[in-house]
Amino acid sequence: MSGAVFLTISIIFEAFGTTMMKLSHGFTVLGPSLGVALGFLVSFTSLSFALKTIPLSIAYATWSGVGTALSVAIGVLAFNESLNLFKIIAIVLIIVGITIMNRAKNDHQASSSLVEANRI
Known part of the structure; x- marks a missing residue:
């Protein structure tokens, strides 16, 4: 699976965990409280897999912003x-901030490729 897929899964489960936190009423309702644990477990696990291919700054900004x-x-x-x-x-x-960060990443990759090509 690609880093973008793992990041998407991570974002969805983070939102799920946060929603369950609201429904748990301060962790006094068992079902939603378990949903919090499941949501954040899947979210952080998926985020760690996404970080194998996506730079930390981009992944975390996207994860938290979206x-x-x-x-x-x-x-x-x-x-x-x-x-x-x-x-x-x-x-x-x-x-807009996430879009700019992703654009800056792509511009950096393009200029890095040009520098590498000039070294050869």
């Missing part, structure tokens, strides 16, 4: 949390 945006969406849709202009702007900025 996980945050997904948690906001779940909060709004499942728990009727408010969504205002500032939250929307914040989510857009997170996504």
Whole structure:
């Protein structure tokens, strides 16, 4: 499996674990409490596999940023949390930041390849 697939699994299970944390009511409800443990176990395991092929800075920024945006969406849709202009702007900025970081990684790889080619 590719690093991107592991990262996607990690993000989904992080959001699942966070949602279960809300439903556990401070770990007083057994089912959701077990869901927290399962969600974060799968999330961190998948993240560690993703780190075999994705740089730490990119993987962690993507994991935390997309996980945050997904948690906001779940909060709004499942728990009727408010969504205002500032939250929307914040989510857009997170996504733009992740996009820029991924773009910078690709530009760095391209320039590294050019430097390697010039050495030969």
